[in-house]
Amino acid sequence: MTEKLLMGNEAFAHAALEAGVRVVAGYPGTPSSEVVETIARLRAQGRAHGVSVEWSTNEKAALELVAGAAYCGARALFTCKQVGLNVASDALLSLNYVGVRGGTVLLVADDPGPISSQTEQDTRRFAAFAKVPVLDPATVEQGFAMMGAAFELSERYGTPVILRPTTRVCHASAFLDVAEETWARELPEGGFQKGPRWVIFPKRAFEAHGEINDRLRAMASDYGSDPLLSQFNERVAGGVAPEGAPMRPPFAIAAGGVSAAYVREALALIEREAAAAGVAVPPYRFLQVGTAYPFPEQTVARFLEGAPDVIVFEELDSVIEDGVLQAVGRAGLAVRVHGKHDGSTLDRGESSTRQVVFDLARYFRSADNDHPVMPVLEAAIGRLELLHCDEPLPPRPPVLCAGCPHRGSFYAVKRALGKRDAVLCGDIGCYTLGNAAPLDAVDTCLCMGAGITMAQGFAVAEPGKKCVAFVGDSTFFASAMTGIANAVYNGHDITVCLLDNATTAMTGGQQHPGTGLTLMGQQRRPIDAEAVLRALGVERILRADPFDAAQAEAAAREAIGFEGPSAVVFAAPCIQLAPPKPPVAIDGEACTGCKRCISSIGCPAIGFDAAAAGPASKGRGTAFVDEALCYGCGLCAPLCPFGAIQPAPGAASGKGAGQEEADA
């Protein structure tokens, strides 16, 4: 074993390998992506023996693959972010009815905030909906331990198990002892054993539902005593009764996920402040609920006995609070429950240690301003205020990178549409940023692959408008092909713009079927998206270089003019894959300060100096290029009607709209 500083996702990957995982599949999505990538890296380094790891085309494909492996008896791991579980949900709900043979863990990372997601959905709710147990780590160390326990739990009860870290747990770091090498567990004798249990007929589903209910009851009960499970519902007591003061019953705090870590920090801070002030912290109890579903009701009811109040801290939904209310009601306890429902804690977004102290202070202030804990809480708040920085972070407007090929694609489509009434449907990926001014090229964004099918809805509802759908290459293979088949089958008049930058850029540059390179290092024949479009029956397909403004606009114009499903493949690599070219330069003598280069494409590398006075600018100021940002893509050069932007040697030099007008 070696002690290593690991990011949460790296730690979870090590834990899965140490548990003997044999098959790993997922789809990239922040904050979960590094789990699969770490396993692939360790495998490539020869440190993870016998494991198969892949990015699947989408989450549904990944989970179904994992299910097949688990039927054989292999330990199998699926990973995704919270919205990815929506895509895999069809497989998940049925899989739970069928059950598993090999330990099957679904690492589903939630994103409170949300920092990089379209929803703040709570996977603990999803787990309850699917009737699948969920473990909810507060820290990297807990997540590491829970991964191993999840495999054990899965095999013991024949159920898939969800491990749900949130962003701060996935991306925090901790020192852990990890194995230098790991070996995948051997399959049980004979591998897959054929039998009726693997075919989910309605009669079997009815029986299976009863089995699910039985095992959930058993697990909920085991949470109180079984060493494997009870460790994750940790109970601690603190505070002391002040000398001579009337004995107060202990105040109770319950928490789950990273909020439990924040509560621990807050309690430690309060204890320190109290010690420094020479005052006693009144008695309290704290329970971390690490097993959010099935809810450990008996454990919670025992914890609450004798406490007049409990306040519940958790991010996202009121899962623990609802469980506490149920436990209180069923046990007939006289406990007041505080949390999201009565506004005592945040009903959305991320929490923090500071927020926990504030919430406690607000609660006590409203309940009993003379409560002996108030001076200590006020002191803790004072300490936190000293540490807290109220300075706003530097603004980082969401904008496509300088040199991003999507900028040229959006600009070409906007030019091709001109004043024509159109709806522009975006999708999930970097290119959602095409929504920002001045491109203003994304009117809708719903979920993976939805742009293409939504465009068809607009086309049917408002036939007079042109409907254009933008989709990235990774999303194309993940979720778009069915929608394109629908457009061809039903003859919908849409234009699909495939923004092919040869990577899954938004989640860190993962490979996909269009690149052909697998996570295990094999170079397969890349699937040609253009050939797929053709095979699906799209009759008019154009191809264009988005940095060649004239060519890209002509292609967009032709595709948009076609009646029926058409497509343009805008192909140019992400800047992460292509070396930068020398930056362009703006000739201050020739620049008139018209700002056309800025208002057309909005490249963050182009700025404007209102104080600069060039001979042609007549006091308006002149544009300039930030050489540190410019990628030398050349897109802006032909836009200047006055030829003031000097293209970099070797940059794209297609004739753009601005130059055409200048010529005219």
Ligand code: SF4
């Ligand atoms: S388009 Fe040309 S003239 Fe106008 S601000 Fe930009 S560089 Fe200057």
Ligand code: SF4
């Ligand atoms: S060449 Fe122009 S458009 Fe391209 S990155 Fe540089 S400033 Fe931006």
